[in-house]
Amino acid sequence: MTKDDSSPSDRITVRRMPDRASYDPDTVASILDEGLLAHVGLVAAEGPVVIPMIYGRDDQTLYLHGSPASRLLREGRDTQLCVTVSILDGLVVARSLMHHSMNYRSVVLMGRASLVEDFDEKSRALDLISDHVIPGRVAGTRPHLEKEVKGTLVLSMPLNEASSKVRTGQPIDDDEDYSLDTWAGVLPLGIAVGEPIPDPLLKDGISTPEHITQWSR
Numbered sequence: 674m675t676k677d678d679s680s681p682s683d684r685i686t687v688r689r690m691p692d693r694a695s696y697d698p699d700t701v702a703s704i705l706d707e708g709l710l711a712h713v714g715l716v717a718a719e720g721p722v723v724i725p726m727i728y729g730r731d732d733q734t735l736y737l738h739g740s741p742a743s744r745l746l747r748e749g750r751d752t753q754l755c756v757t758v759s760i761l762d763g764l765v766v767a768r769s770l771m772h773h774s775m776n777y778r779s780v781v782l783m784g785r786a787s788l789v790e791d792f793d794e795k796s797r798a799l800d801l802i803s804d805h806v807i808p809g810r811v812a813g814t815r816p817h818l819e820k821e822v823k824g825t826l827v828l829s830m831p832l833n834e835a836s837s838k839v840r841t842g843q844p845i846d847d848d849e850d851y852s853l854d855t856w857a858g859v860l861p862l863g864i865a866v867g868e869p870i871p872d873p874l875l876k877d878g879i880s881t882p883e884h885i886t887q888w889s890r
């Protein structure tokens with residue numbers, strides 16, 4: 674789906690609980706921007722495989738990167754990939770086990786991945802991936818070396834065929850169960866951030882930068 678096209682393709686149309694679905698590019702982008710980890714699916718020579726990967730986004734393009742030895746990046750170019758990103762917001766605890774659920778925001782993206790060969794686009798994609806994971810990190814480190822960019826594979830995928838699905842709120846129990854003495858509600862979940870652990874090999878006098886101390890999701 675593009676910004677000009679409001680009808681999703683059949684393969685990304687959510688069937689169950691369609692009221693929780695959105696094909697709005699801004700909703701898709703906001704979930705991708707908050708998520709950290711993608712699961713990238715490919716039908717490889719010997720069958721389907723799903724591999725966890727970091728990613729970055731530039732407007733309507735998703736970038737994946739990795740070693741030239743990565744099978745997914747080698748076989749994933751010029752072929753169809755399916756990428757999912759999920760954010761877990763809470764456990765939904767119902768009065769019956771049947772209606773337990775999770776609050777989440779998720780995206781499923783399908784499309785053809787292309788190898789990024791242009792040096793400048795590749796370099797920018799690598800910056801986007803770094804800043805996606807740790808906003809501000811690119812400004813806080815040295816620029817990529819040419820050999821680093823040349824030695825990394827980058828794939829791009831258009832975001833024009835993507836669905837999002839979001840569940841929020843309390844459990845939805847059967848009417849007769851609301852009179853039970855069973856606790857019900859939501860247990861919110863999020864990413865817990867620990868204390869930064871400086872590298873013992875750090876030069877003296879380097880304090881922890883704000884993009885690390887202030888990191889949050």
Ligand SMILES: Cc1cc2nc3c(=O)[nH]c(=O)nc-3n(C[C@H](O)[C@H](O)[C@H](O)COP(=O)(O)OP(=O)(O)OC[C@H]3O[C@@H](n4cnc5c(N)ncnc54)[C@H](O)[C@@H]3O)c2cc1C
Nearest residue numbers: 710722724725726727728737738739740742743744745746
């Ligand atoms: C949080 C996270 C982020 C990552 N980000 C990236 C990234 O941005 N780029 C990147 O190239 N790699 C990333 N990886 C590593 C990635 O998941 C693969 O391990 C890597 O791409 C190497 O794949 P391969 O070609 O050696 O293996 P493949 O040939 O793709 O896989 C062969 C088999 O190895 C096993 N395997 C491969 N990877 C994993 C795994 N992660 N866990 C368990 N079994 C596995 C599977 O059984 C698979 O069928 C990430 C991993 C994690 C957990």
